[in-house]
Amino acid sequence: MTTLSATSARPRWRGWRVVRILLAVLFFFLVWEAYGRTGRALAVPPFTEVWSELSTLMASGDLVSPTLGTTAVALAGFLIAAVLGSILGLLIGLFPVFREVIGPWVSGAYATPMTMFIPIIGMYFGLGIGSQVFLVVTFCIFSVLMNTAEGVQAVPAQYYDLARSIGISKVRRVLRIIVPFALPYLFVGLRISVASAFAGAITAELLLATDDLGLMMMMASGNFQFVKLAALTFYVAVLGFVAVGLVYALEKLVSRRLHAA
């Protein structure tokens, strides 16, 4: 993912940026509230109603076990994808043969819409946690894999020359040069894929084996509890933000450690 640099180099109070961002977010909630109050769309109750419904839900404790269940599916798939993706990415980045033979398969699989496999995943893995986790893995492995490979490729050739002239072993070359260099890339992949992991878990709980938060949403929708449905949807979105935020915090922590070392 790209970070955008500022367009002008004029120095000014940095707080303005924060204020503007907060105002932009506030604007969203104001529009939501205003549109909800007109009562035109059933699916868009005013934010204040959604919020009070969500607080009641949270206070009742009904959300705890579904949240844990959904998070467990997302986390399991995410971890499997992170391990497999970074290993494969490392191999593709390190060995030209891998890159040229396996690379096209990876690009092809990435471009293939994985959602079309939902019916057959259900058939093969059964309608349980196995199929849910498998779907999450297909949702998030590619961003880890591709970003890791990109990171390994981005190691400047001088580093290799230097390593060779000092004569350090291949294993240490990987550990001391490639891993630290590729780590920021890996983290970009992880950040993207943790968002995909939640998307995958919710998709699995809605379309494969109805369970946890997906089940709650389906029940709210089936019972015409639209405010509850909106509250759950908002809650799931917040969960996604929190997950990305956590990976971001981990990234900061690791990179600080690495720089200190």
Added chain:
Amino acid sequence: MTRTAAPELRQRTAVAQAQARDRRHRITVWSLRAAAVLLVLVTWEAVAASVGENLLPRTWSVLSEGVPALVSEGYAAEFGSTLIRMTIGFAIACAVALPLGALLGASRFWADVLTPYAYGIYMAPRPALLPLLILTFGAGATFGIVMVLLFAVFFPLINTAKGVSDVVNGPLYEMSRSLQISRLRTLSSVLVPGSLPYVIAGIRLGLGMAFNGILLAELWTAYSTGGLLQAMISYHQLPEYFAFAGLIALTAVGSYSLLGVFERRLRRRRGMAVTGVFGEAA
């Protein structure tokens, strides 16, 4: 005479050697690639033979039963209608994403205002919107189009922003400003060509999301292509399912690769680096 000819000769043999090495390398790669395809086919056959055709059809059944059914049963035509809805949704997504992306990349103010929305829509698990959106848009064509819009808008937006921001902060733009070249001219000969490779990259990645979005929407509502995919599994028509999935994959991978080729060509022409194993990926 010989003294001057010797280095030239040596150089020529070095070039010839390098070419030979290159040719050998290419032959190795292509034979390994062919071997990989063969390996996949053999594995498929072996697995199909051991688990039985009611779990995995033989490749021959997919070709002899599944592929003709694509035409005779009208599956391909149904997928065509799905593609039309996807294209409409994706066109709307691009119509939204490109101007907003340009704004985001060119102005610091709009970057602050729009970035939370761009990343918000990306980080939120969009499939969670399925039950809510169906209330608003019903289970028909519009639902799919809206899902495509939500799925596909992020990549063209953020990549356009990156491209425009790179140009605006680059030397060419500054030069055109200081030479007081007209805004229109700057737009047509600096801004658009400079950011185009990024825009194409965004479109390529967004298109992949568009495929996912439309299929998810149609699976959720058992509509058109999604309905067919589900029915094929329910009625155990596995050769048809795999042929149909193959058609969808071929369309998605084909359009993705074509855009990739176009993008690389543009980059080369602009003298930009053609970086990365997977191009301007995720």
